[in-house]
Amino acid sequence: MGADFVILSLVPMLIGILAAVACALPGNFLLLRRQSLIGDAISHVVLPGIVAAFLLTGQVTTLPMLAGAAAAALVAVALIEAVRRLGRIEPGAAMGVVFTTMFAGGVLLLDVSDTSSVHLDVEHALYGNLESLIWIDAEGWHSLVDPAALAGLPAELWRIAAAAAGVTAFTWLFWRPLVAATFDEGFARAQGVATTALGLGLVMVAALAAVAAFDAVGSIIVIAMFICPAAAARLMTDRLGAQVAWSVGFAVASAIIGYVLAGYGPLWLGGQDAVSAAGMIATVSGAILAGACLAGPRRRGATSSA
Amino acid sequence: MLLDALTLQLGYNATLVTLGATLLGITAGATGTFLFLRKRALLSDAISHATLTGIGLAFLAMTALGLDGRNLAGLLVGSALSAGAGLMAVHWMTTRTRLPEDAAIGAVLSVFFGAGIVLLTVIQTLDTGRQAGLESFLLGATAGMLRAEAWLIAAGGAAALALTVLLRRPMTLVAFDPGYAQARGVNLRAVDLATMGLALAVTLIGLKVVGLILIVALLIIPPAAARFWTDRSGAMAALAGAMGGAAGYVGTAVSASAPALPTGPIVVLAAAALFVLSLLAAPRRGLLAGALRHVAHRRDVHLRQGLLALAQGLPVYESYTQRLLVRAGLARPDGVPTDAGRAAAARALRDEARWALARTGQGNEAAASLYDGLRPISSVLTEDEIAALDARLAPRGV
Known part of the structure; x- marks a missing residue:
C-alpha cells in the first residue's frame, strides 16, 4: 500500500468508483420507472457513435468521440420512441430492434473501415481499459499535494468526475419532481411538473453517465452499474432516500472490491496476471445483488408495496 | 462472387453454413414471434449474454481434463448450462423478490457477461493461449469453420425448427390468453419453459454465426417486422420465419463473398432492412x-x-x-x-x-x-x- 498503489491502483480505483456512482444514481429512478434496460440500449449504441465520430474526424480524440457517443445515445432514444409509437410495438421489443441494429451498424463500420492504425476495437468498447489508466507522474502518497504530479492525472479521471458531479447535481436539484414523477406521474403533472421533459432529462443524464463511464471502463460496467446497485438497494428499504444511499454504497463497494479482486485475487490464488477489472466489478455487483435477493429485509415488499 | 455465394457455389462448408444460418433465421423468427407476443422479447438478451460465462467455464473445464478447449459441442453444453442458470435467476428474481422483470434481465445479462469477460481474461493468461476462438463467439465468425461445426449448426437449426412447428399450437394459445390456455388444460409453466428452451436453442446455434451480442436481434426484429403485415399469429410466425430465414441466407452469403465482412452484423442489418421496409410499406399498419x-x-x-x-x-x-x-x-x-x-x-x-x-x-x-x-x-x-x-x-x- 505504498507508492506502487498510488501509481498503479489509486486512479483506476477512483475512476471505477466515480463511474459506478454516476451510473447507480440515475439507475435508481430508471429501476422504479421500469426503464432499467435503457442503460443496456445506450451502452450498445455507444459503439456506432464513436466509430462514426472516428470516421468523420479521422482521429482518435476524446471530445469528438464523446460527442459521437452522446449523439448516438440521443438518436437511439429518439428511434426507440419513434418505433414504439409509429409501429405500436411494446417498449422492450422496440428497444431490441433499435439497439441491435445500431450495434450491428457500428461493428460493420468498424470492420470495413481501416482502423488498424488506431486503438479502436469492439473488445475495447466492451471491457474498457481501466487497468491502463495509471498515474505515471506519481511517486507516492505525497504526490496528492504535488501540483506537478496532479497535472499528470489521466484526463479520464476529470471527465468521469465531472459526469459524476453533473449526475449528482441533477439528482439533487430535481429530487422532488423526480420522486413525484416516478411514483405518480399524474399527480406530478397536476402539480405542474413537466413530466415528459423530466423523463427525457433523466434518460439524457443516464446517457451522459453511460458515455463518460464507457470512456474509462467499457460498457459492461455501465449496464451492471445502472441496474445491480439500485436493484439491491431496492430490496433493502422502502424509502427512496435510503435506497439511493444504499445504492451508492453498493456501487462504491462493487468498484473497490471488484478492482482489488481483479488486481490482487489472481496473485493470492498463485496466478501471475490480473483479470479484467471491469468484468470483476460487474461480477461483484451481481454477488451483492444476489445477497440482497437472499437476505434483503424488503426483498418481498409485500408489507408496504403490495 | 456475391452471385456465387447466393447460389451456394462457394464450397461445401460455406453452403452448409448458409443453409444453417437460413434454418437458424427461420427458427429464430418463428420462436421469437411467441416471445414477442408474450411481451418478453428482451428475455432472450439475458439468455444470450449469459452464455459467455458457460463458454469460459467449459473451456477451462475441458482444458483441465486434457481435452481440446475449443471443442464446439463442449462449449455449447457449457453455454447452455449457464444460459439456463441465467434464465432461472431471472425467473427466481421476478417471482421471489419484488424486482421487475426488466431489472432482473439487465442484472443477469450484465453480471453473467461480466463474469464471462473475467473468465476470458483468465483464459488469455493460460499458456495454452488458444482463446482466440472464444472471442469469435462475441460477434460470430463463420470464416474458417470446421466441417463438423457447420454440420452441427445445420442439424441444430433443422431440429429447432421442427420443434417450433410441433409446439406452435400451445405456444400460440399461451401467448394470447394464458388464463384460457390454463383452463383448457395447457401446462403454462411447461409451455413457457419450452418457448424459453427454443430461444436458448436458437441462441446456441447462432453463437458461432451471429455471435452472442447480436443473436437477440434475430429473435426480435423479424417478429416485430412481421407484426406490421398481419393480425393472425400463425401467419405472423410464418412471415417472421420467412424474414429471419431471408436475413440469415442473404447475410451469410454476402459476408462469405468478401473477406472483411463480418457475418453477424450483416445478418442483423438485413433483418433491420426488412423491418424498415415493413414499417414503411405494410398495408394498414405501415406508415x-x-x-x-x-x-x-x-x-x-x-x-x-x-x-x-x-x-x-x-x-x-x-x-x-x-x-x-x-x-x-x-x-x-x-x-x-x-x-x-x-x-x-x-x-x-x-x-x-x-x-x-x-x-x-x-x-x-x-x-x-x-x-x-x-x-x-x-x-x-x-x-x-x-x-x-x-x-x-x-x-x-x-
Whole structure:
C-alpha cells in the first residue's frame, strides 16, 4: 500500500468508483420507472457513435468521440420512441430492434473501415481499459499535494468526475419532481411538473453517465452499474432516500472490491496476471445483488408495496 | 462472387453454413414471434449474454481434463448450462423478490457477461493461449469453420425448427390468453419453459454465426417486422420465419463473398432492412398506408364541408376545399357551383338532415352511433328506414 498503489491502483480505483456512482444514481429512478434496460440500449449504441465520430474526424480524440457517443445515445432514444409509437410495438421489443441494429451498424463500420492504425476495437468498447489508466507522474502518497504530479492525472479521471458531479447535481436539484414523477406521474403533472421533459432529462443524464463511464471502463460496467446497485438497494428499504444511499454504497463497494479482486485475487490464488477489472466489478455487483435477493429485509415488499 | 455465394457455389462448408444460418433465421423468427407476443422479447438478451460465462467455464473445464478447449459441442453444453442458470435467476428474481422483470434481465445479462469477460481474461493468461476462438463467439465468425461445426449448426437449426412447428399450437394459445390456455388444460409453466428452451436453442446455434451480442436481434426484429403485415399469429410466425430465414441466407452469403465482412452484423442489418421496409410499406399498419389514409380522410372531410357550404349558399374561402371542388367538377373557379355541384350539395344536405333526424329519433341508436360526418346514411340504414325518415322530414320541407 505504498507508492506502487498510488501509481498503479489509486486512479483506476477512483475512476471505477466515480463511474459506478454516476451510473447507480440515475439507475435508481430508471429501476422504479421500469426503464432499467435503457442503460443496456445506450451502452450498445455507444459503439456506432464513436466509430462514426472516428470516421468523420479521422482521429482518435476524446471530445469528438464523446460527442459521437452522446449523439448516438440521443438518436437511439429518439428511434426507440419513434418505433414504439409509429409501429405500436411494446417498449422492450422496440428497444431490441433499435439497439441491435445500431450495434450491428457500428461493428460493420468498424470492420470495413481501416482502423488498424488506431486503438479502436469492439473488445475495447466492451471491457474498457481501466487497468491502463495509471498515474505515471506519481511517486507516492505525497504526490496528492504535488501540483506537478496532479497535472499528470489521466484526463479520464476529470471527465468521469465531472459526469459524476453533473449526475449528482441533477439528482439533487430535481429530487422532488423526480420522486413525484416516478411514483405518480399524474399527480406530478397536476402539480405542474413537466413530466415528459423530466423523463427525457433523466434518460439524457443516464446517457451522459453511460458515455463518460464507457470512456474509462467499457460498457459492461455501465449496464451492471445502472441496474445491480439500485436493484439491491431496492430490496433493502422502502424509502427512496435510503435506497439511493444504499445504492451508492453498493456501487462504491462493487468498484473497490471488484478492482482489488481483479488486481490482487489472481496473485493470492498463485496466478501471475490480473483479470479484467471491469468484468470483476460487474461480477461483484451481481454477488451483492444476489445477497440482497437472499437476505434483503424488503426483498418481498409485500408489507408496504403490495 | 456475391452471385456465387447466393447460389451456394462457394464450397461445401460455406453452403452448409448458409443453409444453417437460413434454418437458424427461420427458427429464430418463428420462436421469437411467441416471445414477442408474450411481451418478453428482451428475455432472450439475458439468455444470450449469459452464455459467455458457460463458454469460459467449459473451456477451462475441458482444458483441465486434457481435452481440446475449443471443442464446439463442449462449449455449447457449457453455454447452455449457464444460459439456463441465467434464465432461472431471472425467473427466481421476478417471482421471489419484488424486482421487475426488466431489472432482473439487465442484472443477469450484465453480471453473467461480466463474469464471462473475467473468465476470458483468465483464459488469455493460460499458456495454452488458444482463446482466440472464444472471442469469435462475441460477434460470430463463420470464416474458417470446421466441417463438423457447420454440420452441427445445420442439424441444430433443422431440429429447432421442427420443434417450433410441433409446439406452435400451445405456444400460440399461451401467448394470447394464458388464463384460457390454463383452463383448457395447457401446462403454462411447461409451455413457457419450452418457448424459453427454443430461444436458448436458437441462441446456441447462432453463437458461432451471429455471435452472442447480436443473436437477440434475430429473435426480435423479424417478429416485430412481421407484426406490421398481419393480425393472425400463425401467419405472423410464418412471415417472421420467412424474414429471419431471408436475413440469415442473404447475410451469410454476402459476408462469405468478401473477406472483411463480418457475418453477424450483416445478418442483423438485413433483418433491420426488412423491418424498415415493413414499417414503411405494410398495408394498414405501415406508415405509408397510414399517411395515405390520412390524406384520403382529409380530402373527404374538405369535400363534404365544401358541399354543405355550397348547399347553404355560403362562399368557400378555404383554398384546398376550393381546389377539390373545382377538380371534381362541382364548382367553377370563381366559386359558383356547377349543376353537378348543386345536385351533390343537395344530396349532402339531405343526408345531413336525415342523419340529424336519425340521431334524435328513437329506434336508430345503433346506426346513429356510426355518425362521423362523412358516412352516407344509405350505408347504415335500409331504403325503407330512409323512406320513413324522409316522410318525417317532408312536412317541414327541405
